[in-house]
Amino acid sequence: MPLTFNKDHRRQLTPQDFERSWIPARLRVASLERIPKNVPYRADLVRYTDGIDKYTKEGTGIVFGGEHGGGKSASSIIVAKEVLARGGSVLFLEENLLIEAVLTKRNFDEDYTILERAETVDLFILDDVGLSPKSENLHLTETLVKYRIHRRKANIITTNLRKVDFDARYKTIADALRESSIPIICEGTSWRDQLEKDLHSEFK
Secondary structure (H helix, E strand, O other): OOOOOOOOOOOOOOHHHHHHHOOOHHHOOOOHHHOOOOOHHHHHHHHHHHOHHHHHHHOOEEEEEOOOOOOHHHHHHHHHHHHHHOOOOEEEEEHHHHHHHHHHOOEOOOOOEHHHHHHHOOEEEEEOOOOOOOOHHHHHHHHHHHHHHHOOOEEEEEEOOOHHHHHHHOHHHHHHHHHHEEEEEOOOOOHHHHHHHHHHHHHO
C-alpha cells in the first residue's frame, strides 16, 4: 500500500515507534527546531520534508555527508520522524551492524530477518557508511542498497567519507545513488555540542 502523507493528520509518535525503527535513544530528540536557522543544510531538510510525499513515492533519498558530529545522523532522524508520523515504516542501522546481521541471519522479529525488514521498509537509514573495515563483506551493503533503489524505495545514507573516497569504495552503487539521492553536506553546527549542553543543563 503506498504511503499517504497528510500534514494535517500527523500522529503522535510513541516510544514503540522508535524502538521498532531501531532509532537510538540519543537521537530521538532530533528536530528542525534544534538546528539554527542560519545553518545552510537546514533549508535542504525543510525542502525534503515538505516534499516527502513525492520523494518517498519516487524512491528519492538523501546522502548526508560531512565531518563527525556535524548532524548527519540527527538529520536522518528528522526525516524518519516525518515518515513515522504519517504512518510509514523506518529502519535505522549502522553499516557494521547491517553486515553482522546479514552474515548471522539475525531476526528482526518472528516474521522477518533484519535483512528482510531492511528490504521492505518505506525508509531505510544506513548510518556511518564507510566506518566498517574494508573487506569482502562490503558487497552486502551494496546489494541491499541496489535492491531498494531498483524498487524505488527511499534510502538515507550518512557518511564522513569524501565523495571521491565513497565512489572508490562503493563503485557499484555510487552512480545509482547519484540518480536516486539528494546530496546534503551537514556542516555549520555541532550536534554533539548540543547534546553536551543538554547533559550539563540536566546535571545542574
